Amino acid sequence: MTETADLLFELGTEELPPTALGKLSTAFTNEFVRGLEEANISFGEVSQFATPRRLGLLINHCAINQPDQEIEKRGPAVKAAFDAEGNPTKAAMGFASSCGTTVDQLGRISTAKGEWLAYQLVEKGKPTASLLEAIAKSALDKLPIPKRMRWGASDVMFVRPAHWILFLLGDNIVPCELLALKSSNKTFGHRFHHPEEIQINSPDDYQKTLQEQGKVISDFTQRKNRIRELVEEAAASINGHVPIDEKLLDEVTALVEWPVAIVGSFEQEYLEVPHEALILTMKKNQKYFPVFDNSENLINHFITISNIESKNSQTIRDGNERVIRPRFSDAKFFWEQDGKQTLENRLDHLKEIVFQKELGSIYEKSSRVSSLGASIAEQIGGDTGLAQ
Known part of the structure; x- marks a missing residue:
C-alpha cells in the first residue's frame, strides 16, 4: 500500500x-x-x-x-546489432554501454518493422x-x-x-x-x-x-457563505431584505478575512434620487449591500462588511455613513439640476457634440433615428408621433 x-x-x-x-x-x-x-x-x-x-x-x-517506473529503452535493429558471424557490432556495444550493462544482458522486442535490441530497467521513485x-x-x-x-x-x-x-x-x-x-x-x-x-x-x-487563533476564515466559500448569513441577519434586524448580488458578494469576500456586518443609514431625502443611481454607487463605489422593504422598495439603510471586530462599531458605522453622504448629495444635486430643463430644451446642446466626423453631430444622429422610427411606425400601422 x-x-x-x-x-x-x-x-x-x-x-x-x-x-x-x-x-x-x-x-x-x-x-x-x-x-x-x-x-x-x-x-x-x-x-x-x-x-x-x-x-x-x-x-x-x-x-x-x-512509484517506481519500469523503463524500456530501444536500441538498434538486431540486423545492425550483430555481424554475419553473430558478433556484436559497435552499435550494439554502444547501446549496452549507454545502459550501463553488457550486450548479453540486453533483451529483444519485435515490432511490425522488425526485431530490436532493448533494455528494461526499474527507475526508483523520488x-x-x-x-x-x-x-x-x-x-x-x-x-x-x-x-x-x-x-x-x-x-x-x-x-x-x-x-x-x-x-x-x-x-x-x-x-x-x-x-x-x-x-x-x-x-x-x-x-x-x-x-x-x-x-x-x-x-x-x-x-x-x-x-x-488567527481570526481568519481561510476557505473562500465558507467565508462567502458566512457573509451571506450576516447580510441576511442584519437586513432582517431592520425589517428589510437584501437581494444578494453574487458578483458583489464575491468581491466583498475577497476583501475581508474576518467578516463583520454593520448596518448604516442615510437621510430619507436621498431616496428622491432615482434608486438605480443610489444602488450603483453603493455597490460599485462603496461595496455596500442596499436594503429593500417587503414591497421591493429601496430604504434608507445599507449593510457594509467590515474586516475587523471593533470594540466600537459605531465609529465604523459613522465612517461609512460619512463617506456615502457626499456621493448621494452630489447625485441629488445633479438630479435636481437636470429636472429644471425638459429633454426638448436640451436638443440644441446636442449640435455641439460630434457623433462622427463624416456623420455629423449627435443632434443630427438623433434626427435620423427619429425619422427612421416614424417611418417604421407608419409601415406597421403605429403612432408616428410616439415613435419620433
Whole structure:
C-alpha cells in the first residue's frame, strides 16, 4: 500500500487584487495539481484557500514517494546489432554501454518493422518532498498575472509582496525557497486581531487553528457563505431584505478575512434620487449591500462588511455613513439640476457634440433615428408621433 500524508501550502502576501483573487487561487491550485500528475504522484481530495493576504491549498492523501517506473529503452535493429558471424557490432556495444550493462544482458522486442535490441530497467521513485519546490515554483510562475511587481532590494517579482511560506507534507516541513522566502510551519493571523505568527503542526490543524487563533476564515466559500448569513441577519434586524448580488458578494469576500456586518443609514431625502443611481454607487463605489422593504422598495439603510471586530462599531458605522453622504448629495444635486430643463430644451446642446466626423453631430444622429422610427411606425400601422 502506498504511504501517504496530507500536503499543505500557503503563501502569505500583501493584500491581493480582490477581483482577481478567485482566478489566482483556482489557477494556482490547477497548476499545482497538474505538477503532481506530471510527476506521477498520487493524491486524494484537493481544497483551495484564498483570502486577501494568502493563497493556499490542502491535498489529502498525497503519496510521499513517486512509484517506481519500469523503463524500456530501444536500441538498434538486431540486423545492425550483430555481424554475419553473430558478433556484436559497435552499435550494439554502444547501446549496452549507454545502459550501463553488457550486450548479453540486453533483451529483444519485435515490432511490425522488425526485431530490436532493448533494455528494461526499474527507475526508483523520488521522495515527493524533493519534487515539491519545483512544482510550487512552476505553479506560481504560471499564474495569470498581467503585471508583476518588485519589492525591497530583491529582483523577485509577484503580483504583491510576499512575506511567508507555509509548506508541510504530513508533520514535516517541505524544505524550499520561493520568492526569496524559506518555507516553515508558521503562518500569520489577521492583520489586526492576531498579527503574530502561528505554528501549524499538521495540515489537519490549519483551518481550525487559523480561525480560532488567527481570526481568519481561510476557505473562500465558507467565508462567502458566512457573509451571506450576516447580510441576511442584519437586513432582517431592520425589517428589510437584501437581494444578494453574487458578483458583489464575491468581491466583498475577497476583501475581508474576518467578516463583520454593520448596518448604516442615510437621510430619507436621498431616496428622491432615482434608486438605480443610489444602488450603483453603493455597490460599485462603496461595496455596500442596499436594503429593500417587503414591497421591493429601496430604504434608507445599507449593510457594509467590515474586516475587523471593533470594540466600537459605531465609529465604523459613522465612517461609512460619512463617506456615502457626499456621493448621494452630489447625485441629488445633479438630479435636481437636470429636472429644471425638459429633454426638448436640451436638443440644441446636442449640435455641439460630434457623433462622427463624416456623420455629423449627435443632434443630427438623433434626427435620423427619429425619422427612421416614424417611418417604421407608419409601415406597421403605429403612432408616428410616439415613435419620433
